[in-house]
Amino acid sequence: MTGQSFQTTPTVPSPQALARIAASLDANPRRAHEEAEALLARSPGFPPAELLACQALVRLEKPREALPRLEALAMREARVPAVLWELAQVAMSCGATAKALPALEALTRLQPAIAGGWFLLARALRASRREMDAWRADLSGVHASARDPELVKAAMAMNAQRFEDGIALLEARIAQRGEDAPAVRLLGETHWRRGDMTAALDRAMRAVELAPGFDLARDFLIRLLLQNNRLAEALEHAEVLVRSPVDTPAHALILASVLVRIGDHARAEELYREILGARPQQPQVWQNLGHVLKTTGQQAEAICAYREAVAQKPTMGEAWWSLANLKTARLGPADIAAMEAALASIDPAAPELREDTFHLHFALGKAYEDAGEPAPSFAHYDKGNRLRRTLVPHDPEAFSAEVAATAQTFNAAMLAQMGPGGCEAPDPIFIVGLPRSGSTLIEQILASHSRIEGTLELPEMMIIASRLQSRVDEGEFPDFAAMIAALTPQDRLRLGEEYIEKTRVHRKTSKPLFLDKMPNNWQHVGLIRLLLPNARIIDARRHPMACCFSGWKQHFARGQTFSYDLADIARYYRDYVALMAAYDAAAPGAVHRVIYEDMVHSTQAQIRALLDYLGVPFEQACLDFHTNARAVRTASSEQVRQPIFTSGVDAWERYTPWLGPLEHALGPIDRLYPAPRMP
Structure with a gap:
């Protein structure tokens, strides 16, 4: 941790002496401990020397000796992040969670932009069975990591499809600083975009292990599990995600998608209705509800749901096709006019609207078929198929x-x-x-x-x-x-x-x-x-x-x-x-x-x-x-x-x-x- 500001004493060891001890902590902790104690003999209670002595004890696998000294040091140096960080880590390693928590709470108040403090606080809170507080601490850590320049650089490499560069950056960071959930999740997404599903799943799972309150990592993991048809695991994680303190319908939506995959349509319908009850202006959710209602045989209600979707978004091709694809439904002249107008309003050069376009062609094909007009029906089916064929690989x-x-x-x-x-x-x-x-x-x-x-x-x-x-x-x-x-x-x-x-x-x-x-x-x-x-x-x-x-x-x-x-x-x-x-x-x-x-x-x-x-x-x-x-x-x-x-x-x-x-x-x-x- 950075940002130290120790109080001074009348006899101050030289910065060079302190730096020499700090440099030898990992390579020769026994010698570092002896030199730190020697400084303390000459300058009793000197905070930097006391911290170095405690750090050396930890490396000598004597954390229980270091713990009371760190507690005393933190009482005197309550605003020095390095002291609070060391105390929290040592207390956690000794199982003294109650002693770690105050240090971590003080640390995150002093340095809210340092993600590591939040993640360690989350671990301590979870160990104290304060699950929701731990969840919020994880989320604060994720928020803080969003400004991490190394992660930003790796994300930019991934988005530019320079996957090897992004992976190298993240692996080097992890090797140097240890695992942290945001880096591990980003590494998983980079592997996924590169096409390595096994590595992506491994990293996504590890990110959730490191920070169980990392909602975006759990969401990513659920989607990967669905892609791999690991439905029972996906359901387990989705049930966790909906308990998040973050109030967003996205969590209920992904749970509903898992429920549909395993065939629990009644509960999925209930979730969709709850979401729409709170915020009805969501055409995608109306469409999803229509799919569930169609599946369970509630045809009249399915038609209403699909019609609500296209009323809110007239160019929503999938909802039109879903409506047309209800074999017992019929689209009349007004529907045909609405779909033709929607089709005419879509920019053919916009790649994100190609799905709406071919769905509208298929829907119009069915509407003209039902109207007994095979010529325009075939023409629309043909256009929809030709466009769709350009988007799917088939040899x-x-x-x-x-x-x-x-x-x-x-x-x-x-x-x-x-x-x-x-x-x-x-x-x-x-x-x-x-x-x-x-x-x-x-x-x-x-x-x-x-x-x-x-x-x-x-x-x-x-x-x-x-x-x-x-x-x-x-x-x-x-x-x-x-x-x-x-x-x-x-x-x-x-x-x-x-x-x-x-x-x-x-x-x-x-x-x-x-x-x-x-x-x-x-x-x-x-x-x-x-x-x-x-x-x-x-x-x-x-x-x-x-x-x-x-x-x-x-x-x-x-x-x-x-x-x-x-x-x-x-x-x-x-x-x-x-x-x-x-x-x-x-x-x-x-x-x-x-x-x-x-x-x-x-x-x-x-x-x-x-x-x-x-x-x-x-x-x-x-x-x-x-x-x-x-x-x-x-x-x-x-x-x-x-x-x-x-x-x-x-x-x-x-x-x-x-x-x-x-x-x-x-x-x-x-x-x-x-x-x-x-x-």
Whole structure:
């Protein structure tokens, strides 16, 4: 600490002598102690010499000898920061928190701009079980650190994308001065922006450990945990954050986002309503509330929430699209005029408004479709897709190559060679296929059964597959097949158990079976069979023209990067059919296929066949699935709350004049549907 101003005594040792002792404290604390005591013998009670003697005792691991002397010195030199700092540190190391607190409180009054004093005070307050006072002290330390020139320099390097420079600055600071929460959090953010998620998570966790009241660090940590699908941990930290003494709706908003991810929509709705009750002029929160209301089947209220959002912000494209995407809602001429006006008001050169732009195009496409005007409808869908395609990475050639490699890997010979293994839990039922293929309908039917719990589109299997693929990408294995072949029965057991454990947070009932409706898991059917041999797999398939067109005109929140180009989505459909045909050949009967058109036209027969495959008895509730009030988050959430209807089966035919590229890219339909006949 700086800013010393000791009282003087008649006999003053030379500054050179004091400096010499200070310089030897770390290298030779015994000698420093002897010299300081010698000075005190000549100048009894001389404060700088007394402080040096106490510092030497600490380095000689005799803090309990130093403590009473520092207390006495602080009584005489109550305005010398260095004395208060040393007393506080020594008292804390001796477990004498009650003696540290007055020193730290005095220290932070004298030097409020020094962050270290606040963080040490927070530790002392926390040790004294004064949690909220400790939280405020941490926040004061964070505020003080905002003016730290080293941190400002590192932040500027990060914002300029000079990540290596920023990391070097922060690591050098930490090596020299020890860890402090603001530096560690900034180091974590720099690693995150550079793309190193593991290092980012490690630093974010450490920052929260160092300063539990560092709200921005905890907020950052929650977001990283959400990105890594570590939902239980994210919820734990979000529950802490909302107790912050800082009164801001941001904390409740991030808790609500975690609650939505784990499926606790009722509590998320409650939080959104509380926030809006205090401050209703928040279009983003109205939109979020609309999403929750839609998911829980409160359609009329969802419409009101979305309309409130666009009333407050007419250019809010996502809210317009969400309103249009309520399949039971209709946007009229006044809505179309409002959206066209909003679109015209957006500066096309403003990158931050591109999302509003493509959302408005998708919403207008749906509005004109409902109005029976396919030409302007297709034009807006096309513009929205073209813009969205420029913003998402998708390499159809590389993806097709990955699918072909997967098909070659999981052949019958390989499955036989791998032998038994994996987690034998029978709980999971995977519903796979393309989006808009009827998978939500199957999910709703099965979730109406007394033995089957509906959850969400769970990413856990995709995360496991991605982690395994990273071992190939990092050079540990020459290719995917070699990596899979290297999995031992114990590896497969561990990974299968990991899936069961990680999905447990989504299970809210005691039902023995549960659904995982992540459609993209069609890519991982072979891996599922290795890790979870008793899992059931249902392939939801729909006519390729209907499925691809429906997917193309549906803007997905995330994940479906193939869906914004008619040729891309056709190729994706062909890759999907080819891989599923390969799985059928490798393990006949392992996957149960449900053809959407058959389900629509012969519902009871299809449901009975499906339940027979799952080994559960028929229940009337499965036929009455539309009365099930469970939460549904997908684009079909309103449709599955109605009895089955056939009006949408051939809806794509109205757009036939514009679908030549899709038809051409698909090729002969009879090779893809309903039973693939591959060349």
